[in-house]
Amino acid sequence: MINVTKTFLPPQDEYQAILKRAWDTGWMTNRGVLVQELEAKLKDYLDAGNIIAMTNGTLPLQIAIKALGLTGEIITTPFSYVATTSIIVWEGCTPVFVDIHPEYLTIDETKIEAAITPNTTAILATHVFGNPCDVETIQAIADKYGLKVIYDAAHCFGVTYKGQSIFNYGDVSTCSFHATKLFHTGEGGALFCKSEHYDRMFYHHNFGHKGQESFQGLGINAKMSEPQAAMGLAVLPYMRIILEQRKQIVASYNEALAGLPLKPLKLREGTQWNYSYYPVIFENETQLLKAKIKLNENNIFPRRYFYPSLNTLPYIEKNSKLISEDISKRILCLPLYDSLSIETVDRICKLINKSL
Ligand SMILES: *Cc1c(COP(=O)(O)O)cnc(C)c1O
Numbered sequence: 001m002i003n004v005t006k007t008f009l010p011p012q013d014e015y016q017a018i019l020k021r022a023w024d025t026g027w028m029t030n031r032g033v034l035v036q037e038l039e040a041k042l043k044d045y046l047d048a049g050n051i052i053a054m055t056n057g058t059l060p061l062q063i064a065i066k067a068l069g070l071t072g073e074i075i076t077t078p079f080s081y082v083a084t085t086s087i088i089v090w091e092g093c094t095p096v097f098v099d100i101h102p103e104y105l106t107i108d109e110t111k112i113e114a115a116i117t118p119n120t121t122a123i124l125a126t127h128v129f130g131n132p133c134d135v136e137t138i139q140a141i142a143d144k145y146g147l148k149v150i151y152d153a154a155h156c157f158g159v160t161y162k163g164q165s166i167f168n169y170g171d172v173s174t175c176s177f178h179a180t181k182l183f184h185t186g187e188g189g190a191l192f193c194k195s196e197h198y199d200r201m202f203y204h205h206n207f208g209h210k211g212q213e214s215f216q217g218l219g220i221n222a223k224m225s226e227p228q229a230a231m232g233l234a235v236l237p238y239m240r241i242i243l244e245q246r247k248q249i250v251a252s253y254n255e256a257l258a259g260l261p262l263k264p265l266k267l268r269e270g271t272q273w274n275y276s277y278y279p280v281i282f283e284n285e286t287q288l289l290k291a292k293i294k295l296n297e298n299n300i301f302p303r304r305y306f307y308p309s310l311n312t313l314p315y316i317e318k319n320s321k322l323i324s325e326d327i328s329k330r331i332l333c334l335p336l337y338d339s340l341s342i343e344t345v346d347r348i349c350k351l352i353n354k355s356l
Contacts, residue, residue: 019226060174132271134268
């Protein structure tokens with residue numbers, strides 16, 4: 001069976017050797033040596049600013065909204081994973097959707113200003129499939145109206161934009177280290193933020209603890225555990241080779257699909273991409289469904305990332321975002337992972353060709 005992704009598992013003995021260090025200290029969580037080492041190594045590898053490792057990629061979004069004191073309306077993208085929207089609602093704010101760019105698939109920055117009201121407090125946008133939003137324009141709008149900027153950068157491990165880690169843009173960026181993501185710790189994630197926000201974010205992720213017996217303020221538990229960090233430390237040394245393999249697979253897809261009526265993702269200029277997903281946009285939903293059925297019959301399981309468009313979620317007031325709704329119906333992510341063979345890529349492309 002070929003799934004849309006396959007979790008990279010490091011050699012078990014290497015994972016266990018790292019895990020043994022947790023056994024030796026008897027320390028399983030509460031920011032032990034492994035979490036601290038993972039943070040330091042990630043900071044170095046990613047060339048990113050302030051990082052806080054967390055237990056998944058959703059809590060950092062929740063903490064960012066809370067710690068930045070956001071209320072009222074948050075401008076966001078309808079084309080992302082459900083967490084981007086659900087966390088806004090969960091935190092008692094109202095998502096205000098702005099449609100996406102039809103090729104970059106990120107929030108259309110030219111439509112943001114029209115959506116701003118006196119109740120707007122922030123912009124929460126997704127660098128979808130690792131493709132950066134127009135971060136300069138978004139920052140200029142945020143500065144003009146006094147808004148905060150949060151990026152859901154769940155897909156962005158290792159992405160740089162104009163020579164900088166993508167995590168360094170905005171007030172806060174969040175990443176997911178879920179097992180289906182490019183770099184993983186089983187479940188896990190991280191929050192990256194400007195220095196001025198760091199203390200507040202840090203307290204929030206650990207119950208507000210300031211030492212054992214006093215509290216800085218309100219908090220929640222988002223701490224990454226030592227076994228999670230051990231997985232990250234075991235996976236990290238393989239990232240360069242994983243990226244190299246994915247790059248070759250993406251090149252093979254590009255070549256094999258070149259003649260077909262499918263549109264690949266258009267990357268924003270200045271992006272050093274991470275080959276995190278391979279989305280293709282069909283001419284219509286009927287063709288997508290035909291291709292999906294054909295692949296499923298052959299035990300190949302692509303995923304409809306992202307469907308449905310988030311502005312149509314059942315707990316969202318009725319509204320329409322035509323581009324996002326249209327793209328959501330026509331976009332399919334093909335299998336992409338380091339150990340996927342080029343023969344399988346060719347087989348997938350031939351099956352899609354046949355279905356069309
Ligand atoms: C995976 C993902 C999340 C959630 O991350 P978890 O680690 O699963 O909590 C949030 N946003 C986007 C865009 C994602 O793809």
